[in-house]
Amino acid sequence: MSHLPVLLELQAIHDNLSTIQRDLTAFPPEMAKLDADLKVHSRKLEIMGKELTDAKTSQTSLSRELGLAQRLEDLARQALKQSTQKIQYTAAIRELDERERQKAAISKPLKDLEGRIQVLEKELSELTELKDKAQTEFDELHRIFLSEHENQIQARDSSLNRKHELEAKLEPIELGRFNRLIQGRHGRAVVAVENGTCTGCRTKLRGPFLAQLREKKTLNCESCQRILYVPTTS
Ligand SMILES: [Zn+2]
Incomplete structure (x- = not known):
């Protein structure tokens, strides 16, 4: 899920x-x-x-x-x-x-x-x-x-309280991955895809990968590993 x-x-x-x-x-x-x-x-x-x-x-x-x-x-x-x-x-x-x-x-x-x-x-x-x-x-x-x-x-x-609430909703392994990205990727773990490009590392995404991403809603960038999503407007 x-x-x-x-x-x-x-x-x-x-x-x-x-x-x-x-x-x-x-x-x-x-x-x-x-x-x-x-x-x-x-x-x-x-x-x-x-x-x-x-x-x-x-x-x-x-x-x-x-x-x-x-x-x-x-x-x-x-x-x-x-x-x-x-x-x-x-x-x-x-x-x-x-x-x-x-x-x-x-x-x-x-x-x-x-x-x-x-x-x-x-x-x-x-x-x-x-x-x-x-x-x-x-x-x-x-x-x-x-x-x-x-x-x-x-x-x-209040942000810290909310952060703890949100963290509790994630599987430990997923949270671990997220936190590693936050630390290793200048505080940006989740980034949008714009014009078929990862806005985290500016890599142009492959067509089949984009199709898969649209279907699954979220995938990790093949280049920077950040969590990608497609904004609803694009
Ligand atoms: Zn990337």
Whole structure:
């Protein structure tokens, strides 16, 4: 059974909803700027947050390595104290030197990392504050904006209700196909045939196909797969 009237109305609802959506996101300049700022802030916060997490992970493992290097250095120092013969003493000095070098090789990057973590934490908190401030300003303007667009919001709500009613009339598989077309074909799933041409993709339809379409009322375009129908006037 053809659900053409349902599909046609559903297409109209989708058109209507996307117009409303455009109106509801066509912010005045001040709001648009805040909206853009918020997106930039969010992206930066995400990147910095990730860098901070990575830095802290490295800090943990470097701290562990430093602890181990410290223990080895302590042991080398102890061995030096206990060495009595000259030969032993020289070896112990060399060992201690080496252990100290190893420890320094870890503590320098660790110190740099700790510095970077401090900077990151400060920047993160400043940026969070900035973002919160922008968000508060945006929310306030958005509240006013929405109150000025009450009609569109009502229209959107009733369109959404009607959309759900219509969707319930279709088989899941048919609805799935329709929604895929909406997504993949720039929001146009159901299109008319005009002068033997698909108005979705401008392909001239074959004669036998047109005859079949007139008989069945609806078919999918062989080229773009959109749902075709012949308007009653043509
Ligand atoms: Zn087509």
